Amino acid sequence: MDLTILYRGPLASCDYDCPYCPFAKRRDNRARLTADRAALTRFATWATAYRDGHLSLLFTPWGEGLVRSWYRRTLTELSHRPHIRRVAIQTNLNCRTDWLADADPDTLALWCTFHPGQTPYDRFLAKTRDLAARGVRHSVGIVGLPEHLAPARRLREDLPSHVYLWVNAAEGHTYTDPEAADWTALDPLFPYSRHPHRSAGLPCRTGESVISVDGEGTVRRCHFVPAPLGNLYDGSYRASLRPRPCPLTHCDCHIGYVHLETLPLYDVFAGGVLERVPAVRPPEAAAPLERSEGRQHLSKNSSA
Numbered sequence: 001m002d003l004t005i006l007y008r009g010p011l012a013s014c015d016y017d018c019p020y021c022p023f024a025k026r027r028d029n030r031a032r033l034t035a036d037r038a039a040l041t042r043f044a045t046w047a048t049a050y051r052d053g054h055l056s057l058l059f060t061p062w063g064e065g066l067v068r069s070w071y072r073r074t075l076t077e078l079s080h081r082p083h084i085r086r087v088a089i090q091t092n093l094n095c096r097t098d099w100l101a102d103a104d105p106d107t108l109a110l111w112c113t114f115h116p117g118q119t120p121y122d123r124f125l126a127k128t129r130d131l132a133a134r135g136v137r138h139s140v141g142i143v144g145l146p147e148h149l150a151p152a153r154r155l156r157e158d159l160p161s162h163v164y165l166w167v168n169a170a171e172g173h174t175y176t177d178p179e180a181a182d183w184t185a186l187d188p189l190f191p192y193s194r195h196p197h198r199s200a201g202l203p204c205r206t207g208e209s210v211i212s213v214d215g216e217g218t219v220r221r222c223h224f225v226p227a228p229l230g231n232l233y234d235g236s237y238r239a240s241l242r243p244r245p246c247p248l249t250h251c252d253c254h255i256g257y258v259h260l261e262t263l264p265l266y267d268v269f270a271g272g273v274l275e276r277v278p279a280v281r282p283p284e285a286a287a288p289l290e291r292s293e294g295r296q297h298l299s300k301n302s303s304a
Contacts, residue, residue, distance in 0.1 A: 009215035039215035109275035196252035
């Protein structure tokens, strides 16, 4: 049974204080960090021992994981397991990158977010260039706030042409058509992010071949549907895996709607769904299949 797993443990601390993130400058106490390390170790042990097929793993911590040694070590170790097709993590890239020399670049990938005002532009750009020099698969993105347009344009100009620059529509922000056009000029796939996707009753891969796992091993179909499907470690989740329609009215987060079967994003991101790397750099904007008014608030990681 091939599975894609989105893992999110107890970690909630971050070294940035982005105004659009509820976890900005949050500090985890020692007990929480110890619990997060133990939970990650338990998950990695399970993933290493998995023998029922291939795994693809995306780590989506509320906080910043790569400043913690146990995340760097875990990603490195998992990248060498032959049954793990991809191991990726969402990161602000505010970490050293020399550890990547020990990872398998054919398996490990990074989903990098630039947060203007939180780190010097040149420092972030130098990190991305180091990733490229090391041959590490990665995407680079930014939240589509008006004040981020200029640095986003600068990024697009400075990044290698093969590196995909994605733009996330800012939560609670409504875009005029001219504003959307500015962002679409940078990210031809921005129209998928601009409006929430109607999802109620529509087929989605989550709950069948894609699952979400928390630090306790509780399995859910995705981060945004709270109903548990069982537990990873006792195997009780297995009986619940099956095709099922989405129970939510809308889905407005990329790590959710990318799995909707009504959208063509598995083809767009073929081979790079988890790290948000398109199969080919999109030459022009692709129109989403559906639109809806405004952006509905859903609990999510704003950098996702």
